[in-house]
Each structure stands twice: as structure tokens, then as C-alpha cells.
Amino acid sequence: MEKEARSRLERRILEEAPRLTRTDSFRFSCHPGVRCFGDCCGDVNIVLTPYDVLRLKNRLGLTSDEFLDRYAVVPFTKEQKLPAPLIRMREDEKKRCPFLDDGGCSVYEDRPWACRMYPLGFASPAAGSSEEEFYFLLEEEGCLGFSEEKTQTVDEWLVEQGIPAWDEMGSLYKKLAFDDAFAAGKDLSPKGIEMYWMALYDLDRFRRFVFESTFLSRFDVPESLTESIREDDTELLRFAFRWLEFALFGRPTMTFAEHES
Ligand code: SF4
Ligand code: SF4
Numbered sequence: 687m688e689k690e691a692r693s694r695l696e697r698r699i700l701e702e703a704p705r706l707t708r709t710d711s712f713r714f715s716c717h718p719g720v721r722c723f724g725d726c727c728g729d730v731n732i733v734l735t736p737y738d739v740l741r742l743k744n745r746l747g748l749t750s751d752e753f754l755d756r757y758a759v760v761p762f763t764k765e766q767k768l769p770a771p772l773i774r775m776r777e778d779e780k781k782r783c784p785f786l787d788d789g790g791c792s793v794y795e796d797r798p799w800a801c802r803m804y805p806l807g808f809a810s811p812a813a814g815s816s817e818e819e820f821y822f823l824l825e826e827e828g829c830l831g832f833s834e835e836k837t838q839t840v841d842e843w844l845v846e847q848g849i850p851a852w853d854e855m856g857s858l859y860k861k862l863a864f865d866d867a868f869a870a871g872k873d874l875s876p877k878g879i880e881m882y883w884m885a886l887y888d889l890d891r892f893r894r895f896v897f898e899s900t901f902l903s904r905f906d907v908p909e910s911l912t913e914s915i916r917e918d919d920t921e922l923l924r925f926a927f928r929w930l931e932f933a934l935f936g937r938p939t940m941t942f943a944e945h946e947s
Pocket of ligand 1: 715716717720721722723724725726727804828829830831832
């Protein structure tokens, strides 16, 4: 997102958007019967979290690099500390999402976190800020979901949208991306950025890095964990967060194999 658009959105969130707690209710419903159905799935920035990429690439039967090549763009501006992929919208007039078809979202069960959350947003203030985390309601122009009768609490919405399945990886992501080291001014080297990208987004390449290099002889990784990261992408992503804390910030989340120390 361009700098100006981002600060406009931040101002809107901080100054205008109603803030909600998890027990507050809001009126909203989105379903195939609304006249605007699918209208919001175009010309929009949908940021993909690492777990979104994992879910989508598996849903589509693609490797991580095939998925990223076909369906992602990665704008990386000077203001960003870390790269974050966006869904690559089609190049048609409406710039529709590649996953939108006549029936709606063709990857619905595996749709990204951002698509699940709307119209709710979640704001997590920067480290050291006295502000607390909060949910907010973002009413996009032309969205008729706010005229529907249905009301629900924030908690009910999160459960209905399957957000709890994203919670663990979301917390790990937030912990890494908002690490105090960044607040203290740390910048990653190009090699660090490349490692971050591979481990979190290009998961199949990260698996090759673990299994086809000297990695497993250099680090003490229990056999049961080795077997699960070989087969299970979620376990591998969990391991990737642990590895990055060690590799990027020198945290004691990995131990060297005995002959290495
Ligand atoms: S614009 Fe609003 S109501 Fe219409 S499809 Fe999108 S989210 Fe649903
Ligand atoms: S992933 Fe699905 S819900 Fe999200 S923008 Fe694309 S079509 Fe819409």
C-alpha cells in the first residue's frame, strides 16, 4: 500500500472507525443474496499471512513457489522492514481476485485471514505504545452487509469465520514481525530478509533447506520433530518461526548438535 493511502487508512481507523470489544455487537451479514455479492473481491489489497499461503497452496495443490509465482505480488517499499505478499488481482477492468468465480469465493474454506475478518479489523499498537489492542468496524463504500438484520458479537463473528484456526500462527507471526529489536531500529540484512521470506512464505523451499543441507547435522532437532516437519506443513511453519527467532535475533530457540558446540 502506498504511504499516503496507508496513513489515510490509519487515520480512518484511529479517528472514525467504531472500536469494539469482543463482547460488543454489530449489525452485519454477507451472503449470496446481497446485491453487492462479490463486489468487494476486486481492486483490493489482500495481505497474505504465512498461514494463508500455507492453506491456499495446499488447497490448490501447488508448491509454495508455484503459488507465489501465480497468485502473489510482493511490493517491498523503503518504509517496510519485512516483505508481505498480496493476492495478485486479475488484470481485467475490475481487477478481480483470481479466486472469485460465479458462485463467489472458490477457496472459501481456505480464504485468507483478511477476507474472514471483514468488516472487522484488528489493531495492534506498536511495541512500547500505551494503546491497547482493539477491534474496529470498517464500513466500505457500497457494502450492503450493514443493512442486513443480523447482529452478532465480535466473538461470535470470529468463531463463525473460523478465525481461531489462524490464532496460533497469527500470534507467532505478530511476535516475530513486531519484535522489540525492530522497534529499537534493527534492520535485517538482505540475507536475513531472504531467510525470513523463505521460511515463512516459501515453505516447500524451507523444507528443502532443512532436509537437503547440513541443517539437521548442525542443530539438535529431535527425531519425532524431524519426522513431523517432513510431512506436516503446519508443524514446519511452527518450526520456521522458532528458527527465525534464532537466525534473525540470536534467541536461544535452537541448540547446536553436540559435535558443533
Ligand atoms: S460488499 Fe459487503 S456485503 Fe457485499 S459481498 Fe462484500 S462484504 Fe459482502
Ligand atoms: S480470496 Fe475469496 S473472499 Fe478473498 S478476495 Fe478472493 S474471492 Fe474474495
